[in-house]
Amino acid sequence: MEPPPKPSSTSLFQVYLRLRPPPSPLVQLTPQSLYPLLPPPERYLTVESPSQESQDGMPTHITLNPPNDSRKRAVEKFAFTKVFEEQAEQIDIFKGTGVVPLIEGVLGEGRDGLLATLGVTGSGKSHTILGSKSQRGLTQLSLDLLYRSLDRLTLHPSSHPLLIASLAATDPSESQILSASTFLESVYGDGLQEPIHSRAPTPMTVGFPSCSSSKSLLSTVPKSQWSIPTLETSFYPKDIEYSTIRLVEVAPAPNAEQTTNETGILPSQIPFWKSPTLRMTRKQAKLRFGNTLQETSYTPSVPRRKMPQRPSSLPRFPDISDISIPTASNAEYAIVISMYEVYNDRIFDLLAVPSNQKDLRRRHLLFKPTEASPDRKVVAGLRKVVCGNYEEALMVLETGLTERRVAGTGSNSVSSRSHGFFCVEVKRRPRGGMSNSWTGAHLTIVDLAGSERARNAKTAGATLAEAGKINESLMYLGQCLQMQSDSQDETKPALVPFRQCKLTELLFSNSFPSSSHHTIHSTHRHRNPQKAVMIVTADPLGDFNATSQILRYSALAREVTVPRIPSVSSTILSGTTGRAPSSQASPTFTHTDEAVVEMAFSEIARLNEEVEILNVRLAEEEGRRREAEENWQNAEDKAEVVEMEVREECWTEMERRLEEERRRWMCAWGEEADHNDEHLDRKLEILSKGIQIHEDAVDRNAYITELETENEALRQRFEALEHEIQSRSPTKSRQKLKIPSLALADIRVAAGSDSGIEALGSAVSKLKGLGLTDPAEARAPEKTAGKTAGKKVRKLTTRKWDLMDENDLDAFENHY
Numbered sequence: 001m002e003p004p005p006k007p008s009s010t011s012l013f014q015v016y017l018r019l020r021p022p023p024s025p026l027v028q029l030t031p032q033s034l035y036p037l038l039p040p041p042e043r044y045l046t047v048e049s050p051s052q053e054s055q056d057g058m059p060t061h062i063t064l065n066p067p068n069d070s071r072k073r074a075v076e077k078f079a080f081t082k083v084f085e086e087q088a089e090q091i092d093i094f095k096g097t098g099v100v101p102l103i104e105g106v107l108g109e110g111r112d113g114l115l116a117t118l119g120v121t122g123s124g125k126s127h128t129i130l131g132s133k134s135q136r137g138l139t140q141l142s143l144d145l146l147y148r149s150l151d152r153l154t155l156h157p158s159s160h161p162l163l164i165a166s167l168a169a170t171d172p173s174e175s176q177i178l179s180a181s182t183f184l185e186s187v188y189g190d191g192l193q194e195p196i197h198s199r200a201p202t203p204m205t206v207g208f209p210s211c212s213s214s215k216s217l218l219s220t221v222p223k224s225q226w227s228i229p230t231l232e233t234s235f236y237p238k239d240i241e242y243s244t245i246r247l248v249e250v251a252p253a254p255n256a257e258q259t260t261n262e263t264g265i266l267p268s269q270i271p272f273w274k275s276p277t278l279r280m281t282r283k284q285a286k287l288r289f290g291n292t293l294q295e296t297s298y299t300p301s302v303p304r305r306k307m308p309q310r311p312s313s314l315p316r317f318p319d320i321s322d323i324s325i326p327t328a329s330n331a332e333y334a335i336v337i338s339m340y341e342v343y344n345d346r347i348f349d350l351l352a353v354p355s356n357q358k359d360l361r362r363r364h365l366l367f368k369p370t371e372a373s374p375d376r377k378v379v380a381g382l383r384k385v386v387c388g389n390y391e392e393a394l395m396v397l398e399t400g401l402t403e404r405r406v407a408g409t410g411s412n413s414v415s416s417r418s419h420g421f422f423c424v425e426v427k428r429r430p431r432g433g434m435s436n437s438w439t440g441a442h443l444t445i446v447d448l449a450g451s452e453r454a455r456n457a458k459t460a461g462a463t464l465a466e467a468g469k470i471n472e473s474l475m476y477l478g479q480c481l482q483m484q485s486d487s488q489d490e491t492k493p494a495l496v497p498f499r500q501c502k503l504t505e506l507l508f509s510n511s512f513p514s515s516s517h518h519t520i521h522s523t524h525r526h527r528n529p530q531k532a533v534m535i536v537t538a539d540p541l542g543d544f545n546a547t548s549q550i551l552r553y554s555a556l557a558r559e560v561t562v563p564r565i566p567s568v569s570s571t572i573l574s575g576t577t578g579r580a581p582s583s584q585a586s587p588t589f590t591h592t593d594e595a596v597v598e599m600a601f602s603e604i605a606r607l608n609e610e611v612e613i614l615n616v617r618l619a620e621e622e623g624r625r626r627e628a629e630e631n632w633q634n635a636e637d638k639a640e641v642v643e644m645e646v647r648e649e650c651w652t653e654m655e656r657r658l659e660e661e662r663r664r665w666m667c668a669w670g671e672e673a674d675h676n677d678e679h680l681d682r683k684l685e686i687l688s689k690g691i692q693i694h695e696d697a698v699d700r701n702a703y704i705t706e707l708e709t710e711n712e713a714l715r716q717r718f719e720a721l722e723h724e725i726q727s728r729s730p731t732k733s734r735q736k737l738k739i740p741s742l743a744l745a746d747i748r749v750a751a752g753s754d755s756g757i758e759a760l761g762s763a764v765s766k767l768k769g770l771g772l773t774d775p776a777e778a779r780a781p782e783k784t785a786g787k788t789a790g791k792k793v794r795k796l797t798t799r800k801w802d803l804m805d806e807n808d809l810d811a812f813e814n815h816y
């Protein structure tokens with residue numbers, strides 16, 4: 001196979017391959033360490049011996065041998081600018097890849113540089129770019145080299161008060177520029193600083209006091225609550241007093257550090273910024289550390305968001321003090337740092353740390369040309385931090401990294417779920433000048449999220465959706481890289497479909513400024529096309545399919561050897577080219593055939609990936625459907641039971657009410673009947689009384705009249721008798737006269753009273769008993785009694801009984 005093509009002016013990337021060493025069984029659990037009887041993993045990747053032409057005697061080619069399964073797949077050979085084998089250290093990568101020339105371009109030519117890592121999840125991208133606890137990554141090394149090279153030419157905002165304003169005046173990206181001290185103060189500080197309102201806040205979190213202004217913190221935090229193990233000052237320059245504080249629980253669980261997680265990685269192996277233990281809510285912090293967090297004595301030191309605990313020490317290795325880049329001494333520089341992530345195809349600011357609870361919502365930013373930058377798209381509205389020295393830049397980097405999204409998957413316990421962008425703008429102006437004539441270039445370092453197969457990563461729900469977006473954006477990136485590598489003709493501009501997603505737009509739009517921009521803004525300064533280095537990471541013992549897919553579209557050149565038994569690719573090839581594949585030989589195809597096969601492979605791989613994701617989604621959906629059906633069934637059963645219960649309850653209630661009503665009605669009916677009876681009785685009584693009265697009234701009057709008449713007759717008779725007696729013996733007649741007067745009085749009283757008739761009867765009897773005959777004698781006592789009746793006495797005509805004989809009169813008297 002031919003050596004890899006030399007990078008041309010139209011090349012997007014120099015592509016390096018770094019192979020990841022196998023995980024140490026002491027550090028990471030593998031299936032083999034768990035199950036020793038399992039066969040050792042097959043190494044499907046072979047590094048070819050370096051060719052004569054290779055630079056530095058480094059290998060440039062690898063061969064991918066498909067595993068011995070039922071499928072017959074092609075053996076593929078890939079070419080890269082260089083291949084770094086497992087034993088390569090961080091410093092080898094830094095020195096051996098084109099990172100140093102990239103920084104030279106940024107400092108010298110004002111050419112933008114792009115450094116990115118690409119690979120399957122867990123293959124070591126973040127390790128390469130950001131390092132680990134003991135080793136610095138390419139980002140830290142690049143920053144170190146930048147600051148070392150610029151040395152005293154770097155302007156610090158504290159010694160140049162107008163620096164921020166001057167940079168802000170010329171910044172084209174509508175960003176908010178602040179000094180590192182202000183930024184760090186706002187994040188870790190005492191809150192006395194004016195709150196910084198960002199246009200793109202990230203979720204608010206709560207954490208521990210771990211601030212750069214550690215002096216105040218040291219004096220205020222109760223030692224019983226926090227321990228401050230190390231003040232790592234030796235690492236930092238003397239003039240800047242940095243102290244890092246590690247806040248730990250007073251009594252940590254023994255060996256807590258050494259407890260392996262789900263994927264078998266020891267926490268000590270996880271870089272501090274990825275450590276999940278760093279994340280703690282305010283509530284949890286309060287529970288763990290008590291109310292002292294709120295004490296007024298050190299309230300200002302409590303940060304307003306969840307912050308990572310600062311590492312007790314930052315790695316110092318590898319040392320690059322032997323490398324330096326010459327810089328123009330007649331210029332002065334300002335280094336401006338910004339960080340953002342592309343998550344689900346949207347851009348989010350990683351330095352927009354929210355200052356209060358209201359800012360929990362993340363707002364995404366736009367990648368667009370602005371008024372001040374019509375020829376160049378920029379991420380508008382970012383927060384940018386001016387860092388006067390390396391330590392400040394590191395602090396800002398760490399702060400931004402804690403905001404980045406990571407999640408545990410089946411493939412990597414701390415897997416990046418977004419594409420992270422770390423931008424260093426090196427601004428230059430003539431030395432001593434107070435003008436705003438800043439020029440410069442950008443160095444962008446990108447830690448791409450890893451492609452992953454849903455089956456291996458065992459992702460689900462939101463993480464699976466993230467994986468879908470990650471894979472999609474990486475597929476577009478792959479297409480761009482493939483188009484670029486296919487078009488090696490320098491005369492023809494490559495048609496790179498970089499506008500398909502945010503990631504490729506961010507990576508390539510400034511490599512291919514649009515023609516409209518050229519014509520409309522031709523007066524603008526011509527920019528050198530950016531220079532880019534891509535480090536592809538691969539695990540030779542990892543997932544074959546995912547790795548081969550990444551290698552296919554990232555390699556600078558590829559050679560495919562078709563196996564004897566016709567494979568899918570050969571079938572496609574035969575269909576496309578009209579040539580039947582030879583079953584006897586393993587031909588090496590022409591460039592056109594190869595391209596067709598590559599495209600076919602790539603498409604098949606993409607479709608396979610899609611099918612896999614869809615299968616997982618389908619399985620999830622089916623699970624959800626089953627669950628929903630079960631829930632539905634349960635709900636129906638429950639509804640039935642409830643319905644029965646309600647029915648029974650209603651029935652009982654109805655019966656109770658009916659009975660109650662019946663009783664009430666019966667009661668009312670009884671009462672009504674009683675009332676009616678009573679009413680009837682009273683009516684009858686009244687009626688009977690009325691009849692009696694009526695009869696009485698008739699009878700009594702008649703009777704009284706009759707009695708009066710009789711009385712009159714008797715009186716007359718009595719007078720007659722009296723008269724007769726007087727004529728015989730006056731003394732005796734007087735005696736006799738008194739008794740009839742009493743009898744008459746009785747008659748009158750009786751006639752006036754209610755008991756009337758009987759009394760009258762008895763009075764008449766009395767009179768009869770007296771044997772009165774003279775009516776003249778009866779009149780005298782009436783007068784003596786003073787009764788008005790006497791006055792009304794009329795002279796009655798003689799009645800029949802006056803003419804009666806003795807017997808008839810007796811009969812009359814008996815009758816009454």
Ligand SMILES: Nc1ncnc2c1ncn2[C@@H]1O[C@H](COP(=O)(O)OP(=O)(O)OP(=O)(O)O)[C@@H](O)[C@H]1O
Pocket residue numbers: 019020021119120121122123124125126127128132265269270412414415416417448449450451537
């Ligand atoms: N060259 C290496 N040397 C030692 N350890 C390594 C190396 N590369 C990777 N690792 C280890 O492998 C694990 C996974 O690496 P890392 O997190 O960098 O993968 P990644 O490609 O960034 O994954 P993702 O895309 O999921 O974020 C880490 O524990 C890391 O320390």
